[in-house]
Amino acid sequence: MRIALRVWRQRDREDAGRFVSYQADDVNPDMSFLEMIDVVNERLIGQGEEPIAFDHDCREGICGSCSMVINGRPHGPHQGTTTCQLHLRSFADGDTIIVEPFRARGFPVVRDLVVDRSAFDRIVEAGGYVSVSTGNAPDANAIPIAKPVAERAMDAAQCIGCGACVAACPNASAMLFTAAKVSHLGLLPQGQPERDRRVLAMVRRMDLEGFGGCTNFGECTAACPKEIGQWTIARMNGDFLAASIRDLEEMNLRDEPG
């Protein structure tokens, strides 16, 4: 099949960037989308041109590296799919496909389709963990966890940190990413001691990184390759409110004389 591509090329963060057209002829419907870009890149290198830079690694939908917006949708047309799991059989012969990087203030472009998502690491650094140093753990079966609770936590924990939620959101909000981690740990007994501190610190960091607020569009869930639900955001909002009130009470207690 023949595919026409319009791909965003941008040398570095300062460059204005532009769309460049490429032709992918003789591609095969069983090819993955990234394999098509490989083919285009091989040809570009052969012609002495610089290939299209893009992030990718595992190519099986779990590392969260790939970060393309395909025809206006992060990771392309299918629900619950990363770009590396998208195959050309999802397109028609002769289609024109527009490929852009994830766009958000929190994700500056590094080059072409590569963006800097280190803000996500900093949000986790702010509190996305249980403070248990190696060697401190009780027996794994000492604390039973109801199966539905463990499953619910796993639903949230599946997040691959790709950032499609941010790219899909009209506000470039990182709420779904942050809420997934807050919900995963907040549901489990192990996460309770730091539950308040965690949600307050992670939301604060999220705001500092320049992500927008959530206004309930729900685009994030629609774009999420792991289909993480809006319930996580509702849950985080509840946690945040409760933690803020408790935080206030704590401060009042501390302020009391004597």
Add this chain to the structure above:
Amino acid sequence: MGSVAMDLKARIPSGPLEQKWDRHKFELKLVNPTNKRKYTVIVVGSGLAGASAAASLGELGYQVKCYCFQDSPRRAHSIAAQGGINAAKNYQNDGDSVFRLFYDTIKGGDFRAREANVYRLAQISVDIIDQCVAQGVPFAREYGGVLANRSFGGAQVSRTFYARGQTGQQLLLGAYSALERQIAAGTVAMFPRTEMLDLVVVDGRATGIVVRDLVTGAIATHCADAVVLATGGYGNVFYLSTNAKGSNVTATYRAYKRGAAFGNPCYTQIHPTCIPVSGDYQSKLTLMSESLRNDGRVWVPKSARDRRVPGAIPESERDYYLERKYPSFGNLCPRDIASRAAKEVCDEGRGVGETGLGVYLDFADAIKRSGEATIRERYGNLFDMYQRITGENPYQLPMRIFPAVHYTMGGLWVDYNLMSTIPGLFVLGEANFSDHGANRLGASALMQGLADGYFVIPYTLGNYLAGLKPGINSPDAPEARAAERETVARIERLLSGRGTGTVDSFHRELGRIMWDDCGMARSADGLKKALGLIPELRDRFWHEVKVPGAGEGLNQSLEKAGRVADFLEFGELMCQDALHREESCGGHFRVEHQTPDGEAKRDDDRYCYVAAWEYRGEGAPARLHREPLAFENVKLTTRSYK
């Protein structure tokens, strides 16, 4: 280099097997808590081994610098491990024990691993599960709230803990969260998108690494009191493998060239359940978790070139060959055996699918027995993944699978303390050679990576540092300066090529040589042929490769070129090792050495040793050193799963 005899002392503690590690922990020297912060440790790699090591060392108070080539430590390839992690918890009351896990692992490795290391691994396995649960890893659970287990290839007990089909992801996110906690605490400095390109050795000790910042292209030397490599395996020497595209041998190969012995490079694992290759454009292979073999039945048609659709082939004309050949383990026989059996039926012309390189993995019976909902709950995400890639619905049609390169048991040689032959250079996880012998059992890689990082290196590193004055290593040492200059020169050479061949085209060619002659079945003739072809290809690479762009800034072609250049040297070492080992064991199958019914034939009299290869300079053949393997607690038997 090469003139001094290589120190291959395994430093296995004395005493009974069960007491070695405890005794050793007591005997190891300690670094005073207030002195720990004076020592700097470099950890290269942020997968299960690297992240758990960096986090645990940070918790102890060392100053840690951690490096990964990915944009975030959370993306290291451990993330892709699907099936599970073994631990001798015996929660199922089905007869498991530390000794049984030890025995299964030693036997699964075809008696080519060290008893003491493997026993320690089995002991530590129980602590790993505790640690991960405490971090909030959402393992599968039973309705009563306790942890669930499943069985896995090569074992007759249920000892595998799992989180759907994403166990590696959840364990890595646990280790990553511990790492981020230490970054916040200031004990770990993280360097993402930073690739190690050389090791600095001063006065025979590892003192630092040369790195390239993949965004700016800047080359720099970073020094420390010790260096820990946790850089994974070298399966991508085959070009097509289940590894991530970026996985590479550079860090361990560069360490080898600086004097670290490379152990058993020919031991590679071909995983039986991967999605078959569909065309020349294929960029990687996708694993379908081995856990599927719990419910799926493997079969091919009884007669060759049977082109009927699977549903049209009646039971009586199907050959469930694993169940037939290995009645007691059936579909759960170890990976090397299942892979070879698949190759055998395909060689007989009984393979399925368009290419004839595939066998069926059929869930029809399991769906009939347990219902589609149960199967969906167990394997839903794997079935979805399969359907996405192939366009076929595995609830209705049997999956087609074929073996693919998945894991490398070989790696840098390490002693019991996980230290290489270069003092101060430690190697963890898949990057070392230590615990899996000639074949790794399912759900053991995650166990080993985390054992090394959480529970071994925190003890053994202190023993090395305790005798050392901290902070004396400088990037201005002449050896460091030289290593940096060589790295810069190498990059310039890669960029100066006037040819037209792409890096990938050379990599593909190398992969074909390795798969044909150093893959599932190896022969002296084939290996000799490969040993002629690889240097030729390497020569062409340096003359004809085209690497566009510059050394400054992000240049993904340059990154690949450096990795492929190292694979082009390393492939030769693998073939050399495979050629010298005149026996079949585990994943290493020499066609000259098999039983009349086609099973691997070991030669314990001549080859019961670790092959540790020493680099002896450009163009000179590597020198073989042998570490004999002594078995005092298990009897060497012919591995039988019949």
